Amino acid sequence: MTITTPNPAEAPAHSDHAAHGDHTLTGFVIFLLSESVIFLALFAGYAIYKTSSPLWLPPGVEGLEVIEPLRFTVVLVSSSGVIYLAERALHRGRLWQFRAWWLLTMAMGAVFLVGQGLEWAALPFGLGDGVYGASFYLLTGFHGLHVLTGVLLMGLMLARSFRPGNYDAGSVGVTAVSLFWHFVDVIWVVLFVLIYVWQR
Amino acid sequence: MTSTTPAPPFDPRVLKAPHPVPGAPNNWRRFLSFNTDAKVIGLQYMITALFFLLVGGLLSMIMRGELITPAADLVDPTVYNGLYTMHGTVMLFLFLFPILNGFNNLLIPPMIGAPDMAFPRLNAAAFWMVPVFGVILMASFLVPGGPSGAGWWAYPPQSIQNPLGHFINGQFLWILAVALSGISSIMGAVNFVTTIIRMRAPGMGWFRMPIFCWTAVAAQAIQLIGLPVLTAGAVLLLFDLSFGTSFYLPEGGGDPMLYQHFFWFYSHPAVYVMVLPVFGIFSELFPVYARKPLFGYHVVAIASFAITFLSLIVWVHHMFYSGTPQWMRNLFMVTTMLIAVPTGIKVFAWIGTLWGGKLRLTTAMLFSLGGVFNFIFAGITGIMLATVPVDIHVGNTYFVVGHFHTVIFSTITYGVFAGIYHWFPKFTGRMMYEGLGKLHFVLTFIGSQLTFLPMHAAGLMGMPRRVASYDPEFAFANVLASLGAFLLGVATIPFLLNLVSSWVRGEKAPPNPWNAIGLEWLLPSPPPAENFEHDVPTVISGPYGYGLGRPLVDDEERFVAKAANASTGA
Numbered sequence: 138m139t140i141t142t143p144n145p146a147e148a149p150a151h152s153d154h155a156a157h158g159d160h161t162l163t164g165f166v167i168f169l170l171s172e173s174v175i176f177l178a179l180f181a182g183y184a185i186y187k188t189s190s191p192l193w194l195p196p197g198v199e200g201l202e203v204i205e206p207l208r209f210t211v212v213l214v215s216s217s218g219v220i221y222l223a224e225r226a227l228h229r230g231r232l233w234q235f236r237a238w239w240l241l242t243m244a245m246g247a248v249f250l251v252g253q254g255l256e257w258a259a260l261p262f263g264l265g266d267g268v269y270g271a272s273f274y275l276l277t278g279f280h281g282l283h284v285l286t287g288v289l290l291m292g293l294m295l296a297r298s299f300r301p302g303n304y305d306a307g308s309v310g311v312t313a314v315s316l317f318w319h320f321v322d323v324i325w326v327v328l329f330v331l332i333y334v335w336q337r
Numbered sequence: 338m339t340s341t342t343p344a345p346p347f348d349p350r351v352l353k354a355p356h357p358v359p360g361a362p363n364n365w366r367r368f369l370s371f372n373t374d375a376k377v378i379g380l381q382y383m384i385t386a387l388f389f390l391l392v393g394g395l396l397s398m399i400m401r402g403e404l405i406t407p408a409a410d411l412v413d414p415t416v417y418n419g420l421y422t423m424h425g426t427v428m429l430f431l432f433l434f435p436i437l438n439g440f441n442n443l444l445i446p447p448m449i450g451a452p453d454m455a456f457p458r459l460n461a462a463a464f465w466m467v468p469v470f471g472v473i474l475m476a477s478f479l480v481p482g483g484p485s486g487a488g489w490w491a492y493p494p495q496s497i498q499n500p501l502g503h504f505i506n507g508q509f510l511w512i513l514a515v516a517l518s519g520i521s522s523i524m525g526a527v528n529f530v531t532t533i534i535r536m537r538a539p540g541m542g543w544f545r546m547p548i549f550c551w552t553a554v555a556a557q558a559i560q561l562i563g564l565p566v567l568t569a570g571a572v573l574l575l576f577d578l579s580f581g582t583s584f585y586l587p588e589g590g591g592d593p594m595l596y597q598h599f600f601w602f603y604s605h606p607a608v609y610v611m612v613l614p615v616f617g618i619f620s621e622l623f624p625v626y627a628r629k630p631l632f633g634y635h636v637v638a639i640a641s642f643a644i645t646f647l648s649l650i651v652w653v654h655h656m657f658y659s660g661t662p663q664w665m666r667n668l669f670m671v672t673t674m675l676i677a678v679p680t681g682i683k684v685f686a687w688i689g690t691l692w693g694g695k696l697r698l699t700t701a702m703l704f705s706l707g708g709v710f711n712f713i714f715a716g717i718t719g720i721m722l723a724t725v726p727v728d729i730h731v732g733n734t735y736f737v738v739g740h741f742h743t744v745i746f747s748t749i750t751y752g753v754f755a756g757i758y759h760w761f762p763k764f765t766g767r768m769m770y771e772g773l774g775k776l777h778f779v780l781t782f783i784g785s786q787l788t789f790l791p792m793h794a795a796g797l798m799g800m801p802r803r804v805a806s807y808d809p810e811f812a813f814a815n816v817l818a819s820l821g822a823f824l825l826g827v828a829t830i831p832f833l834l835n836l837v838s839s840w841v842r843g844e845k846a847p848p849n850p851w852n853a854i855g856l857e858w859l860l861p862s863p864p865p866a867e868n869f870e871h872d873v874p875t876v877i878s879g880p881y882g883y884g885l886g887r888p889l890v891d892d893e894e895r896f897v898a899k900a901a902n903a904s905t906g907a
Contacts, residue, residue, distance in 0.1 A: 186592070
């Protein structure tokens with residue numbers, strides 16, 4: 138629609154070149170479903186190691202501290218509510234309100250990443266310490282990479298909001314990033330239960 | 338080459354159309370550019386894939402040269418390990434997947450009446466990753482230690498050996514190439530599925546879609562579900578190889594079996610990713626050349642999804658001899674045998690289509706008939722292999738190699754050849770030479786039987802696979818197989834000659850040379866950049882209405898006349 142200017146005399150009988158651009162969300166949801174399978178595979182691998190590996194915790198390691206990660210979990214999960222507020226503000230045309238909530242979501246994502254980094258730095262085991270260390274760092278790291286991607290994508294969408302009139306009709310990109318963020322949060326909840334709650 | 342240009346340079350249609358992008362070259366150089374037109378991308382995929390068919394074929398010739406005598410005398414056994422690893426990887430990831438994505442790109446938009454794919458730029462990006470990981474994989478011949486020798490399965494612990502200690506080694510490059518291939522395939526799959534779900538012509542409900550589109554969705558669904566699992570497995574392998582973890586090392590509490598599960602969860606269904614579109618090609622071609630509607634269209638369509646579902650729960654049959662518990666063996670034996678039901682339905686439907694039909698034995702039809710013939714044979718050996726006691730006896734022998742190649746080459750690649758002969762006129766605007774085509778078929782048919790049948794015998798006698806030297810008692814079968822392989826190499830010559838000479842100076846193709854029914858045949862040959870542009874036909878009946886006397890689309894005569902005019906005017 139945006140690229141071609143159809144002659145009104147030959148007005149298309151159906152939404153012909155809605156063809157280009159309007160399917161982003163369909164495609165993105167398909168991609169997210171596929172992406173979730175990677176996590177499912179890694180979760181399954183973790184569960185198999187946890188239940189069957191003869192060498193699980195590295196020598197001298199008792200387990201993981203739960204309370205501190207729980208705080209950062211609360212921050213990350215509640216950011217899903219904040220991003221919803223941002224989307225609602227955009228929907229109502231309140232651009233500055235959108236930017237404020239959006240920035241807060243980014244900040245909460247960043248806080249989570251910092252918390253993750255602090256936890257990694259304080260742990261007594263490393264990537265090479267048996268299958269336990271390897272699984273822990275791989276799973277949390279792979280998820281952290283998704284959080285980082287989400288924050289960067291949010292930055293991009295925030296920058297785009299400063300182009301005059303760009304978000305007047307809403308933004309598919311904002312909806313997609315928001316979906317991605319919810320996805321990252323849900324994955325973390327499962328991950329938290331698997332790694333931190335299911336320790337004994 | 339200018340004959341392939343879809344329209345004269347100043348044709349207003351091209352200026353008005355968003356694809357190709359303004360400034361994109363409109364001659365042969367568009368094949369070397371970041372072009373977003375699905376028809377250009379489709380041909381890019383196919384040309385790249387055919388190049389790698391030659392590479393993979395050359396590797397197999399060297400292997401068969403080695404195996405013509407029992408002793409390891411032509412190449413070093415370590416080199417031989419690299420050869421079969423690269424042969425398998427090239428043929429699957431650089432020949433078959435790309436060439437089938439070529440068919441998807443060329444066929445899906447015209448068949449459903451869409452102007453292009455849903456995401457043209459994503460489409461181009463997915464294609465351009467193919468030459469990139471092709472170069473990465475080929476580069477492993479140049480690194481110290483040579484290419485990976487762990488087979489295309491890359492089972493640990495063999496695949497995490499790194500005796501020379503270089504960070505960039507053959508196995509590292511192999512994992513990188515496979516990961517990039519996976520990303521490219523996921524990008525393609527998102528695109529194909531979205532296009533088919535969202536961009537069908539008015540009136541084209543799911544049960545008016547050509548079977549090729551059904552099989553494309555079914556196959557791409559496997560990519561979306563299976564590939565992430567392979568990616569996860571490959572990431573863990575990369576960590577074990579390069580970063581000292583022990584996911585697959587029992588010393589650190591890891592488990593090499595987990596890799597086998599990850600690998601086969603995708604790589605068994607991957608065979609269905611390749612064979613389903615070929616089932617689609619057979620289902621398209623038989624009605625055209627038998628002049629009859631496809632027998633049991635609805636059932637054939639649904640059987641595609643039955644295959645998708647079952648293909649995801651059969652993977653352990655590759656691990657019957659890997660220390661799998663007995664209950665698991667029994668379970669997966671049953672699921673594996675169940676998959677014969679939907680595939681058998683399809684074979685039955687094709688025979689029902691052919692039965693009493695008025696057969697035209699064109700090259701495309703010959704390859705289809707040959708492909709189904711070989712597939713029935715491969716299906717029977719497949720049932721044998723699904724049986725636990727038989728598999729434990731013949732697993733990892735040449736029986737498996739023979740079975741696998743009868744599927745991958747004698748069925749899937751036959752289907753690919755059939756599709757090329759059938760749709761070449763549509764997308765290049767030129768007819769192929771039937772004589773050369775039939776020569777190609779005859780040589781290929783004899784060559785493939787001669788190559789792959791003796792492998793079954795050698796395997797039943799106990800010849801293990803992946804060996805550079807073998808007991809002299811297997812010599813006769815191996816000499817036959819090697820002669821057959823060289824004959825297959827010779828068979829490629831008329832094929833390439835035919836492709837090049839037809840494209841350059843073949844007879845101009847009419848819009849519908851085979852008198853086929855389908856939206857793509859209502860377009861000029863070659864179709865314009867945006868297929869139907871603003872004049873998309875309304876579909877009013879199901880596909881394959883041969884001999885039923887009802888039009889496929891509303892106002893069909895007008896579209897036929899329009900296509901004819903556009904073809905002669907070009």
